[in-house]
Amino acid sequence: MNCAECESLLHPLIDDEFDVGHARDVEAHATECPGCADKLGAFRAMRKAMAAADLKQTAPTRLRRRIEAALPLPSAQGIAPLKYFRLPRRPFFGGFALGTALSAALAASVVLTVIRTDHEQAVAAGVVSAHIRSLQPGHLMDVETSDQHTVKPWFDGKIDLAPPVIDLGAEGFTLLGGRLDYIDGKSVASIVYKRGKHEINLFVARQLGTEHANVTDRTAQGYNVRHWSDAGLDFWAVSDLGPTELNEFVRKYRPALHGSSS
Amino acid sequence: MTGHPNAEQEKARRFRDAALPYIDDVFALARYLMRNAEDAEDMVQECYLRAFQHFESYRGPAMKPWLLAILRNACYSEFTRRGKREVSLDDPWDDDRAAEQMPIWQEPSTSPDVSLIRAHDDETIRRLIATLPQPFREVIVLREVNDLSYQEIAEVAGVPIGTVMSRLARARSMLRSAWNLAEAPMLETVP
Numbered sequence: 249m250n251c252a253e254c255e256s257l258l259h260p261l262i263d264d265e266f267d268v269g270h271a272r273d274v275e276a277h278a279t280e281c282p283g284c285a286d287k288l289g290a291f292r293a294m295r296k297a298m299a300a301a302d303l304k305q306t307a308p309t310r311l312r313r314r315i316e317a318a319l320p321l322p323s324a325q326g327i328a329p330l331k332y333f334r335l336p337r338r339p340f341f342g343g344f345a346l347g348t349a350l351s352a353a354l355a356a357s358v359v360l361t362v363i364r365t366d367h368e369q370a371v372a373a374g375v376v377s378a379h380i381r382s383l384q385p386g387h388l389m390d391v392e393t394s395d396q397h398t399v400k401p402w403f404d405g406k407i408d409l410a411p412p413v414i415d416l417g418a419e420g421f422t423l424l425g426g427r428l429d430y431i432d433g434k435s436v437a438s439i440v441y442k443r444g445k446h447e448i449n450l451f452v453a454r455q456l457g458t459e460h461a462n463v464t465d466r467t468a469q470g471y472n473v474r475h476w477s478d479a480g481l482d483f484w485a486v487s488d489l490g491p492t493e494l495n496e497f498v499r500k501y502r503p504a505l506h507g508s509s510s
Numbered sequence: 511m512t513g514h515p516n517a518e519q520e521k522a523r524r525f526r527d528a529a530l531p532y533i534d535d536v537f538a539l540a541r542y543l544m545r546n547a548e549d550a551e552d553m554v555q556e557c558y559l560r561a562f563q564h565f566e567s568y569r570g571p572a573m574k575p576w577l578l579a580i581l582r583n584a585c586y587s588e589f590t591r592r593g594k595r596e597v598s599l600d601d602p603w604d605d606d607r608a609a610e611q612m613p614i615w616q617e618p619s620t621s622p623d624v625s626l627i628r629a630h631d632d633e634t635i636r637r638l639i640a641t642l643p644q645p646f647r648e649v650i651v652l653r654e655v656n657d658l659s660y661q662e663i664a665e666v667a668g669v670p671i672g673t674v675m676s677r678l679a680r681a682r683s684m685l686r687s688a689w690n691l692a693e694a695p696m697l698e699t700v701p
Binding site: 255256258259263290291293294295297298299301302305306307308311312314315316318319321 | 519555629639
């Protein structure tokens, strides 16, 4: 074996990538050749120094949590099906408009203790939280217009459903605009209406649980919530409007849904 | 909606148990490739997202090299997306900061102290590795930090074993010359 051959074989020797026979040949050459012996010694020493040094890295706990949270695991948030599996990139520093609302929603969903039987109640609480959040300055609308033909296309490609946007201006409910929100681990569309000084958030999501043909009444934290499902979608209307007026909103909206071509 | 919710949960649980234990290895490679902690975190997330999406079709190789290969692809797509512009932020692993303390790369000289190796602290060793050019840094990290075999490195880097061997030889020669040029006391060599 000459020095050139030996040099190319030093590394497999150092790395234990050789069978014993080859290793013996290289070591035999190194014992006779001081130059190759020096190299072998230096590379081994360097490797030993690297092994002793702390070169490994520990992934930050928040990264681990973020990855786990994005998996559709059974958790306190209930079922998060695959289509909602999205890893938020840098959720706490994201420059997108929903960043704050999103992290607030995630934080809120941690606070909620949800057992499957209480799921409905939990979703209602999430809906109310999202409503309260939306009332903070600058959070109510992503698209601000009273034109239903602007609001509806705005949702295209942003969410996997086409929320029915209905102009109820003639009924005394002014369409203000729309927004993407995040409730119970799912992206939802919100259509925002106003009567007098009272905002109404109408949240629309793909129906996942049982159908609620009849409207369910709830109140949480002083807000009225109306929930029903229709045409494969779940609807929640939330407002600080009185129960009578919110019922009126639902009564006007539901038939209009079937009247409109959407 | 794909699959039954319980099937999805079961898949997610299996994926978490199989893949998450390697997060430190994945993060380490990301850190050395991206040279920036924040970018590294993004790449690790991207890696686990892609891995989960392909988990159903995963049949091997071993989980660690499989994840590292996905991570490497994610990093290289990111480099391509940025138009090859590697970022340098204010980070101890950053190219520029490290370069200030590093001489220009040289092939090893045949000076008399050729067999001597200086003692360096961990921070200096990390910096020396971080300043290696990309393909050499990668092979050193896969070998010395991730503890992969030549065969596994070949799979992760998508090159023949011969290339792994020649890259590793060059990488160690470069590292050794830089190692001895960086200021530190001399160590005895291992005979």
